[in-house]
Amino acid sequence: MRISVIGLGYLGAVHAASMASLGHEVVGVDVDAARVEALAGGKAPFFEPGFDELLTRVQDTCRLQVTTDVAAVAGARVHFVCVGTPQQVGSLAADLSFVEAAFASVVGQVAPGDVVVGKSTVPVGTAARLAGLVEAAGASLVWNPEFLREGFAVEDTLHPDRIVYGVADGEAGVRAAGVLDEVYAAVLAEQMPRVVTDYPTAELVKVAANSFLATKISFINAMAELCEVAGGDVTRLADAIGHDARIGRRFLNAGLGFGGGCLPKDIRAFMARADELGAPEAVAFLGEVDAINTRRRVRMVELAGQVLGGDVAGRRVVVLGAAFKPDSDDVRDSPALDVAARLGEAGADVVVHDPQAIDNARLKAPELVYESDLEAALSGAEAVLVLTEWRVYKDLDPVRAGSLVGARNVLDGRNALDRESWQAAGWRYRALGRA
Numbered sequence: 397m398r399i400s401v402i403g404l405g406y407l408g409a410v411h412a413a414s415m416a417s418l419g420h421e422v423v424g425v426d427v428d429a430a431r432v433e434a435l436a437g438g439k440a441p442f443f444e445p446g447f448d449e450l451l452t453r454v455q456d457t458c459r460l461q462v463t464t465d466v467a468a469v470a471g472a473r474v475h476f477v478c479v480g481t482p483q484q485v486g487s488l489a490a491d492l493s494f495v496e497a498a499f500a501s502v503v504g505q506v507a508p509g510d511v512v513v514g515k516s517t518v519p520v521g522t523a524a525r526l527a528g529l530v531e532a533a534g535a536s537l538v539w540n541p542e543f544l545r546e547g548f549a550v551e552d553t554l555h556p557d558r559i560v561y562g563v564a565d566g567e568a569g570v571r572a573a574g575v576l577d578e579v580y581a582a583v584l585a586e587q588m589p590r591v592v593t594d595y596p597t598a599e600l601v602k603v604a605a606n607s608f609l610a611t612k613i614s615f616i617n618a619m620a621e622l623c624e625v626a627g628g629d630v631t632r633l634a635d636a637i638g639h640d641a642r643i644g645r646r647f648l649n650a651g652l653g654f655g656g657g658c659l660p661k662d663i664r665a666f667m668a669r670a671d672e673l674g675a676p677e678a679v680a681f682l683g684e685v686d687a688i689n690t691r692r693r694v695r696m697v698e699l700a701g702q703v704l705g706g707d708v709a710g711r712r713v714v715v716l717g718a719a720f721k722p723d724s725d726d727v728r729d730s731p732a733l734d735v736a737a738r739l740g741e742a743g744a745d746v747v748v749h750d751p752q753a754i755d756n757a758r759l760k761a762p763e764l765v766y767e768s769d770l771e772a773a774l775s776g777a778e779a780v781l782v783l784t785e786w787r788v789y790k791d792l793d794p795v796r797a798g799s800l801v802g803a804r805n806v807l808d809g810r811n812a813l814d815r816e817s818w819q820a821a822g823w824r825y826r827a828l829g830r831a
């Protein structure tokens with residue numbers, strides 16, 4: 397089928413290439429000319445495992461065309477809107493201006509019978525509002541939230557845990573769902589759950605899922621705070637409660653907490669929307685989830701001060717990790733970069749290393765010093781802070797690292813290192829949530 401994808405960021409670019417890999421003829425549109433140019437040349441505009449290979453495969457089939465000209469979407473039968481919904485400056489609410497602009501430009505191109513599919517994460521009520529615009533052009537709207545994780549984006553797009561459609565009432569909704577089933581036929585062949593519901597439920601499913609994940613992380617980080625004062629070990633605690641199948645061990649990794657372009661802004665936008673709907677108390681707990689998350693960053697800076705004898709000013713500190721999570725170059729609301737910036741503000745001589753995210757980090761925090769060679773970054777450091785659990789940091793040899801640094805202090809911000817082997821190599825090991 398001929399389809400279009402509007403917005404070629406972490407979500408849209410992977411969606412477009414994945415749909416082309418399923419055999420569809422895809423036209424992708426983005427307002428960012430540099431991004432379009434990179435994709436047109438078969439190059440991923442960001443680091444995502446497996447994405448370069450997918451692009452190369454798709455390029456060979458000539459089924460993916462990219463452009464800045466929205467007129468190119470005319471002739472496609474299904475149009476996926478994948479533009480950003482960042483946090484508004486000075487407010488908790490989502491900035492919907494990109495979604496509104498994208499819908500306005502797409503409806504000018506659609507033909508009667510087309511299906512417009514919203515994939516961006518939006519506040520509940522947005523789809524019902526946009527449906528009128530789409531229907532006025534003779535097309536139908538489906539809200540089809542996306543649940544992919546960065547670092548696993550290709551895998552999650554082609555093999556999701558579930559697919560959710562929010563559709564209009566009646567025949568029109570059934571017909572639109574049927575068209576989307578055709579697009580996803582190869583994905584649905586794996587028989588994962590497919591939930592067809594109304595617009596508000598589909599929108600709420602997305603923010604509820606991200607809120608639950610954020611809550612799970614902050615729950616374990618609250619336990620980490622208690623372990624720190626009571627002398628417990630949060631990693632053992634997480635293992636023990638995680639054995640209960642009702643709780644589960646996943647997303648109970650205590651440490652610096654959550655960041656990225658989604659969980660933080662989604663829980664904030666949910667609070668703002670609940671407030672508008674007159675039900676702020678329903679999700680007031682998310683304020684605490686957010687506060688626990690921020691406290692972990694503050695605690696990390698305190699811990700660095702403690703191991704350095706009370707003051708970080710003038711002390712050489714190496715921050716390992718700038719991305720918000722491993723296997724990504726995304727630094728949006730990155731806990732690691734935030735801690736590095738806080739240490740820099742406190743006067744520390746900070747050097748930041750990351751295997752993939754230095755270019756993005758430099759744009760976001762140009763005041764920090766970056767080093768792309770890991771051994772050079774470690775040289776002379778008086779404290780080593782592991783803040784993003786990249787494999788290369790987990791694989792560090794503590795003996796070799798110990799020969800490079802100025803003092804053997806390691807702070808494990810992600811509970812990712814093997815404590816015993818670091819201690820055996822003469823390191824003073826400190827971690828969040830472990831006394």
Ligand SMILES: NC(=O)C1=CN([C@@H]2O[C@H](COP(=O)(O)OP(=O)(O)OC[C@H]3O[C@@H](n4cnc5c(N)ncnc54)[C@H](O)[C@@H]3O)[C@@H](O)[C@H]2O)C=CC1
Nearest residue numbers: 403404405406407426427428479480481494498516517542
């Ligand atoms: N990044 C992720 O892992 C996931 C993101 N989402 C949601 O998907 C949406 C997009 O997120 P990302 O891809 O991370 O954002 P992003 O910021 O990486 O990409 C958004 C893209 O849309 C483009 N754009 C903006 N206005 C446009 C317009 N009028 N026409 C065409 N292109 C336009 C931008 O230039 C940019 O390339 C957000 O709502 C996000 O919450 C949902 C699930 C996963």
Ligand SMILES: O=C(O)[C@H]1O[C@H](OP(=O)(O)OP(=O)(O)OC[C@H]2O[C@@H](n3ccc(=O)[nH]c3=O)[C@H](O)[C@@H]2O)[C@H](O)[C@@H](O)[C@@H]1O
Nearest residue numbers: 542543544545546613647648649653654655656658720721
């Ligand atoms: O809406 C979105 O954009 C996406 O947001 C998250 O995906 P993502 O942000 O890519 O990354 P996660 O793997 O969820 O990690 C988020 C943050 O939580 C942190 N985290 C994760 C798990 C954990 O146990 N502990 C923990 O601190 C990570 O380090 C990272 O900073 C969700 O997992 C996706 O399902 C969702 O589609």
